[in-house]
Amino acid sequence: MTKLGQLTWAENSSSSFGNYMSRLGKIPVAIPAGVDVTLVDGLLTVKGPKGTLTRAIKVKDVEITIAESEVTLAPNKTDDAPALWGTYAAHLRNMVEGVTTGFTRFLDIEGVGYRAEVKGNNLVLSVGYSHPVPLLIPAGITALVEKSAITLTGSDKDALGQFAANVRKVRKPEPYKGKGIRYRGEFIIRKQGKKAV
Secondary structure (H helix, E strand, C coil), rough: CCCCCCCCHHCCCCCCHHHHHCCHHCCEEEECCEEEEEECCCEEEEEHHHHHHHHCCCCCEEEEEECCCCCEEEEEECCHHHHHHHHHHHHHHHHHHHHHHHHEEEEEECCCEEEEECCCCCEEECCCCCEEEEEEECCEEEEEEEEEEEEECCCCCCHHHHHHHHHHHCCCCCCCCCCCEEECCCCCCCCCCCCCC
């Protein structure tokens, strides 16, 4: 609630979206050949060679205009518009990239006897516990295990990143010997163990 005579952010802002701060939102999103983008009842759908992705959009905050070769986004005069404008633009770019080229996440397993394997729809991890840990592979994500490397691919960047985080969480890398599951290229701060006197 605002005080008497005090305007909200939306009321005080200019109607021209050029004065807003989102650099991502100002850039139109290109639609490659073979990709179809639709917006029906607040549901944004992107179809491409690698699948179909959907996301709910608050159309009262951000106006989305779909043309033949690009999509433009413009904020409306609401308090949530500045935060959602660039966010929706980033989501749309990720959806377009996901249905055309897809995304990949790499994880490495380090530790004697540590291993992983794909059994049916599960990624089964044997990482030092008294029992294997099965993780259900979400729909739309493919898991491949080669020696001590796990490769995850999918068109949904959010779902892929969340599943990769779930895999890493089963056995996070410990700081003394570095044993565990880590993202490829991840730097682990190492600690020095106790020395015998």
